[in-house]
Structure formats: structure tokens, C-alpha cells
Amino acid sequence: MVSRRLSRRVSRAIRLFPGRAHIALFSLSLSVGALFVLAVFGGLVAYAVRSPAFGFFGDPEFRFAVGFTLRATVAATLCAGLSSLGAAYVLAFYDFPGKRAVEIVLGLPMLVPPLVNGVALLIFFGPIAGPTLSRLGFPVAFNPAAAVIAMWFVASPFSIRMFRQAFASADARYSSLAGTFGLSPLARFFRVQLPLARNGLASGLAMTWARTTGEFGATAMVAGVTRLKTETLSAAIFLSMSGGDLDAAISASLVLLAVSAVAYAAIGLAGEATRVA
Amino acid sequence: MLELRGVACRAGAFRIGPVELSLAAGEYRCVMGATGSGKTVLLETVAGIRPAARGAILLDGGDITDEPPERRGFGFSYQDSLLFPFLNVRENILFGVTRGRRRPPRDPAVEARLLGLARLMGIDSLLSRNPRFLSGGERQRVSLARALLPAPRLALLDEPLSAVDADTALRVRELLLAVRRERKTAVIHVTHDPREAALLADSVSKIENGAFATGAA
Numbered sequence: 001m002v003s004r005r006l007s008r009r010v011s012r013a014i015r016l017f018p019g020r021a022h023i024a025l026f027s028l029s030l031s032v033g034a035l036f037v038l039a040v041f042g043g044l045v046a047y048a049v050r051s052p053a054f055g056f057f058g059d060p061e062f063r064f065a066v067g068f069t070l071r072a073t074v075a076a077t078l079c080a081g082l083s084s085l086g087a088a089y090v091l092a093f094y095d096f097p098g099k100r101a102v103e104i105v106l107g108l109p110m111l112v113p114p115l116v117n118g119v120a121l122l123i124f125f126g127p128i129a130g131p132t133l134s135r136l137g138f139p140v141a142f143n144p145a146a147a148v149i150a151m152w153f154v155a156s157p158f159s160i161r162m163f164r165q166a167f168a169s170a171d172a173r174y175s176s177l178a179g180t181f182g183l184s185p186l187a188r189f190f191r192v193q194l195p196l197a198r199n200g201l202a203s204g205l206a207m208t209w210a211r212t213t214g215e216f217g218a219t220a221m222v223a224g225v226t227r228l229k230t231e232t233l234s235a236a237i238f239l240s241m242s243g244g245d246l247d248a249a250i251s252a253s254l255v256l257l258a259v260s261a262v263a264y265a266a267i268g269l270a271g272e273a274t275r276v277a
Numbered sequence: 278m279l280e281l282r283g284v285a286c287r288a289g290a291f292r293i294g295p296v297e298l299s300l301a302a303g304e305y306r307c308v309m310g311a312t313g314s315g316k317t318v319l320l321e322t323v324a325g326i327r328p329a330a331r332g333a334i335l336l337d338g339g340d341i342t343d344e345p346p347e348r349r350g351f352g353f354s355y356q357d358s359l360l361f362p363f364l365n366v367r368e369n370i371l372f373g374v375t376r377g378r379r380r381p382p383r384d385p386a387v388e389a390r391l392l393g394l395a396r397l398m399g400i401d402s403l404l405s406r407n408p409r410f411l412s413g414g415e416r417q418r419v420s421l422a423r424a425l426l427p428a429p430r431l432a433l434l435d436e437p438l439s440a441v442d443a444d445t446a447l448r449v450r451e452l453l454l455a456v457r458r459e460r461k462t463a464v465i466h467v468t469h470d471p472r473e474a475a476l477l478a479d480s481v482s483k484i485e486n487g488a489f490a491t492g493a494a
Binding site (some may be wrong): 090171172176177178179180182187191192195196243 | 347350351355359361378
């Protein structure tokens, strides 16, 4: 009796969307997906509220990890942004022999596993360039600078890709038109192409920053995970979990979760602004 | 003033030419042709936006075939207006004078010219607006004002009235004729409207199947 009533209801619901039953199914998968993600992260927050995790926010080691992560990720994002701007511009507008090969090389740090990046960086800043850099008074390996370099290395393929897309998505005729008003190619870059791409560039920077914040593998290999020296929040999670300190790991996770949510919202807002413009 | 000798233009599969064209100072030339006949490609080639595949472009007898657009100084207005979305209407119109800088021009005469032009075009109430909130016809008038404000010797206009309503088109046509009369600005005006060509042009050229021919208006 009940099952007959249920099947009648389902068939009535399907009749309400003639020819659109697949939309109902897709909407279901959308809702289930969103609810699952919400349940997982909501569960973390709910668990943290009932645990002593929030007590760790005052811990000096935790505060060092937050500060160091902030400094290192901002520095790495700025480096990646500056170094990617020119590369992305050339890739967006010019064809040259070997372009495909250059694209593959620049994209490699994004494609290989983070630990491989870490081993390669460690070898480069260790046996290969390490002695020279130490003689010059700039030892990199196992120092805070190594964390910045590792994040920059891993995140720059993202910034190059996003910046390139931002430049290429603007109508190229704007720049030519500005030429008819007497602007040199350099003036066109600063006064037309950069403003046209600004929302895409901003969302690229936010994406790059999110990537540097979550970086762990390569950073841990080349900078080490030394308490109060090269300990990022991701490293703090790893250290806490290894030592069985779940509450400390939860508090670091909460900060990273909040940072990611803010960065993602910023990307969404920038994307919205791009569509309106 | 401007001479095109055997100029061939190319854009993808498009081929136009050879184009023989001679334009005197203050002359108004309409170029007609069906949609997709390559009229815009010809204008872009004259402006230096596209390279000429063959032939020579001369300005006052000097060869400018290989000169970039910034050294030619011709006014240009695209059919789809192409207003800079990061500048408001006033800043867009002033673009040729400010060269894209945000600070307003120091010369009060420029401001007077801007206001006069905007009033004649019926866009004086839109100056502080963002271009994305304008209608197609309003955008075209802003684009036209932007091309004409720096008083170029040659204005290249790509279907500048195609989205403008009949009453406004009448006013803008008068303005175009006045600009030509007073400033001796030569104009190449691309259109597919024979009536518009008859009202404005001293001479009319046609593009058909890639061939360019000129006859009297």
C-alpha cells in the first residue's frame, strides 16, 4: 500500500518535468555531493567545538606556524605572480619554435608528485647548488627561504596558467585600437591589457595563494619540518598527527579550512566581476 | 592625402584586392559591400592594425605601409564599439587625448570640445556612466566621439550608425559632415546602407567577391 503510494508520487514528480527526468537526477547528485562535503567539513568544525582544539590558538608553536605560513605563502605568491606575468603574456600572444616544449617544462611542477618536486629541489639546493649558495651566505636547504622557494616552484604553473587565460580571454582588438590612439606596445600593456585582465589576474593570484597554503610535500622535503623554524600549518598537522596530538592537528586544519574558504570566495567574486565586465 | 597602391589584405581565408584608392583631404568616402565581404579587414589594414599582404600605403606621398598604428594617428571606430570596460564614458571619449591615463586633460579647450561633441551626439548625460550599462546605439556614438575627439586627419569608421535610431542617425550624419567641412577630416566610412552612402559620401567604393572598385557617388 505504502510502496504503491510512493511509486505514484515518484511518477507524478517525473510527470511534472516532462523530458527532464535527467535534470532531477543531476540535481540529486548535486545535492548529495554538496551535503557530503558540508558534512565532512561541518563535522570537523563541530568536533573541534567540543574538543580542546581551540585552546591551541594561544600556543606559541601554533602561533609561529600561522605567522610563518602567512609570511612564506605571501612571499611565494608575490614571487610566483611577478615571475609568471611575463611568461604568461608571451605564451598568450606569441607563437615561437619550441613553445609546446616550454609549456610542458613550465607545467611539470604541477604534474609530478609533490614529493618528487621535493627530492629534486633538495638535490638542487643540496649537493648541486648548496655549497656555492652557502659560500655566498645564502644557504637555502632546511632554512625558511627553502619553504618560500618550494611553494613558489610548485605554485607558479598555476599562476602562469591562470594569468595566460586572463590575458588571452580579452579581445585582442582592444590593444590594436589603443595603438590607433598613439599608445606604444608598452603603454598598451600597462594601460589596456593589464586593466582588461585585472580580475582574471586577481583570481589567479588567489588561486596561487591557496595552492601555496596547502603545499606540504615539497616544502617538507627541502625546508624540513623544524619546530619554530620551518614549521608551516600543513607541517604542523603532519607533526601533530605523527605525535598522536589530534587536537593540535584539528586547530591547524581549522585555520587552513578558513583560509581556503576565503580564497575560494575571492576567486568566485573576481570571476563574477569578470563576467559582468 | 592617402593613397593605396595595389594593396592586398588577407585575414584567414579572406583575400581582398588589389585595392587602388586615392583620398583627398576632407574627402568623404563610403565603402560598401555585403556582410562578410572584408570591409573591416580593409579598414584595419589602412589603420595599421593588420599588415598589408602586398602593395603600398602612402600618406602625403610618404610610404607608411610598414608603420605601426601609433605612428599613423588615424581615428578608428569599430562597429561593435569596443569601449574600454575599465573606463567610464568620459574617460573613453578622452582616450585619444589622455592616452589612457586616468588624470583629466589640462587643456580647457579639450573639455569644451568633449562637451560639444557629447551634446551633438546626445550622450552628454552619460559621461559618468560605465559603458556596460549603455545600449548598442549609445555605445556606437561614444565610440564615434572617441575616434573624432583627437581631430584625426583621417577617420576610419566601421558601420558607425548601424545600431543608432533614425532620429539620432540624422543628427550624427550632420555632425560627420560638419567635422569634415570644418576640420578637413577625411573619412572612410564602411556601410551596407546605400541611403547612408548617398547622404554622406563624395564617392563610393564597393567590395564584391574580394574585388575593390570605385565609382562616383
